[in-house]
Amino acid sequence: MTMRLYNTLTKSIENFSPIAPDGTVTFYSCGPTVYDDAHIGNFRSFLNADILRRALQLHGFRVKHVMNITDVGHMTEDDAADGGGEDKMAVAGRRIAEAKKSGKLPAGAEIDATDPYAIASFYADRFLEDARHLGLQVAIEERTHPELMPRPTRCVPQMIALVEQLIARGHAYVAKDGVVYFSVESFSAYGRLSGNTLDKLREGEGGRISAQHQAVKRHPADFMLWKPDPTHLMRWPSPWGEGYPGWHLECSAMARMLLGDEIDLHSGGEDNIFPHHECEVAQSCCASGRPAFARMWFHTRHLQVEGEKMSKSKGNFFTARDLFAKGVTPAALRLELVRTHYRTNSNFTLQGLRDCQRMIDRWASARTSLAARSAGTGAGPFQRALIEFKEALADDLNVARAIAALNTAIAEDASGDPIAELAALDAMNSVLGVFERNEALQSAAADDLATKVEALLERRRAARAAKDWAESDRVRDELTALGVRIKDGPQGTTWERAV
RNA sequence: GGCCGCGUACCCAAGUGGCCUAAGGGAACGGAUUGCAAAUCCGUGAUUCGUGGGUUCAAAUCCCACCGCGGCCUCCA
CATH class of the missing domain: 1.10.10 (Arc Repressor Mutant, subunit A)
Structure with missing residues (x-):
């Protein structure tokens, strides 16, 4: 059965086949920036990547999945070019310092609010904890294979090497202000992924790129690769002076380091399409000299909460741990975040969370009675459902249809070889990933x-x-x-x- | 302003030209069960797919208009 997936790059559904002849899939996912706890919207994106990875595995592929944990404090107003605004790690530090003062520091957070590395490491640990509760397989693997979740602060030499190569090939330049920029005009395919081609960027609303940097750039859309800044919170020596890397650079460098110049799949939230992924494509292709970087781009649409955009001011903002603390099981949260097709905006609701919990409980009790059954031969409802389940996932990851297949099996009369039936149910769970995390967390x-x-x-x-x-x-x-x-x-x- | 997506029962949600008098889950209701409940099990549920036109032998599915919601263009998953 061929997996079919929507590719943002071509805006069409394509048959998936990996580059490597042995069938190993190389998959890079944009992970979190660890200056705060990840919220459920972040996790919808990460979990959909996880479902994709598990679905590929169910279809027989071996998957090498990498997800970065961004521990560099990029700028709050970092636009395509400039690196303006305030360092996110500094913002996080101030927040932590305030929380300390008012005694509202999260448990176990004895951290130095002035040390960006400590802040990043604190939130990275919390992210990994949440991610493992939710069954993010890459985070579980990270325990034995830490290289699968790389941190940019440890890969600066690779980033510098990438910039040097881009300069050598004529795709980047050092401007009068000493900043290294990527020259978008040197890459004719710029804009292909997002549709924001250079002519459209010029026509667009614009006016957002602060004027002060425009003078030194060759093109307004040229984006920063390295910024010398001896006063920056986190900084490293480089041929262009002590400073910090541009925020698109890390993914290109780490994907290349761990997966190669050309990869099968690259995922992220829809907001990553532009500028982040567009710039990644430009950097990676120009550095490698290849026409493609990721063959397929997988983007998850945003999550809404109770029909509205999630925001702290609306009071509908949830982190995974907020919900765990209320007694929500990781299984229910996981299912609620992935049950809606990844290319539609999903609506997270408390009612939906309850619905998911009931569904999972029913699956679990079906599993219990199946495990207790001894009589029966041949194919039963779960083995039939597994076929439909796999087909649904192969159809651009139609999780809702896959879940319906499982539900239908549960409503049917028990029959078939109990061992094979159980194996089929567990195969479905190998993607859904709910049985092993259907308990509320201890606290x-x-x-x-x-x-x-x-x-x-x-x-x-x-x-x-x-x-x-x-x-x-x-x-x-x-x-x-x-x-x-x-x-x-x-x-x-x-x-x-x-x- | 430019580009793009969506609108299916009370809620979530699949289906994108005929097998659709529309899958699946939850809620609700009726029954079994229970001291009464909850949980569980069984059953019931849209002649209809935002609205109005059109194309077609045939439309939830294609086209047009309108209304509503959302995304990207700017840090964000």
Whole structure:
């Protein structure tokens, strides 16, 4: 079965086949910048890349997946050219210093707010923790293969080498202000990925590129590769003076270092298309002399929350850990973030999170009864569903259709060889990745709640034994008020936090 | 201002010319179960696909207009 995927570069759905004859897929994903906790919108993008990677694996490919963790403090107003504004790490540092003062520092954050490396490392660790909870396979692999999640601060020599090569080939120049710029006019395919060709850029709204740098550049869209700045927070020696790299440079350098000059797949959020990925293409192609950098570009559309753009001011802004702290299982969050096709704007809702949890619980109980079954031969509903599941994923990653296939199997009567049926269900889960993370995360608050709940359940058990229904119902109301939902079963009462 | 995408039941969401009197999940409702609930199981659910035109033997699917929402062009996943 051939995987078909939408390629941003050609704006069409194409058959996927890797460059390497042995079928190994080279896949680079733009990861987070670690100056704050990743929010659920970030994770929608990262998880869709993860689903793609797992779907490829289900289809028999070996995947070498790299995702960077950007620990350089790029500028808050860093536009295509200039590197203006404030360093993000400095902003994060100030935020941490303020939090320290007001005693609202996140747990375990004994960090020096003036040390950008400490800030980056603090948030990188938190990102990896969240990512592993959510089943981001590359983050799980990172434990044994740290090179799969490279940090730009450790790859500066490779970036410098790339800039030197671009200068040598006539694609970059040192301007009068000492800054090294990429010359967009030297790359005729500039604009092909995003549609922002040079003539259109000139026609566009424009006026955003600050005038002070324009004078020294050959073309207004020329973007910075290296900026000498002896006062910058993070800086490295270079042939152009002590300074820092441009923000597009890292991905080109690291993809090349780890995956080669030409790669199969490159992913990111839709906002990365321009300027970030456009500039990456230009840098990589011009450095390698090849016509292509990534053969296929995979972009995930943005997430909305309760029908609105997510923003801190609207109060609809969630990080993964915010939700985990409320008792949301990583499995439910994972499913809610990937169940909508990656090329449509998805709408994250609390109701949707509950829907996902119920679906996963039903799958899990189906798995339990399947594992307990011994009789049956041949193909049953799950083996049939797996075929449809794989076809749906091969169809430009149609996750919703794949999930429907699984749901349909669950509604059918149990039949077929139980071992093969279980294997089929687990194969589907190898992409969905929910069974192994369907438990709420532990925390001090959760432990505290558990103690209270256990005491109340004991009171209720006693009341029920005495047929004191009034007392029993009173206790149940108390539990409900605590946000707890109870389930009475033959083996006694279980409970969970209602989300 | 330029470029682009979307609008399917109460909610999420698949389907992009005939197998669609529209998949799947949740909610709701009815039943089984329960001390009563919750959970679970069974059943019910859009003659209709933002609105108005058009093309076609045939449209949710193609075209046009309008309304609404969103994205990129600028740091952002």
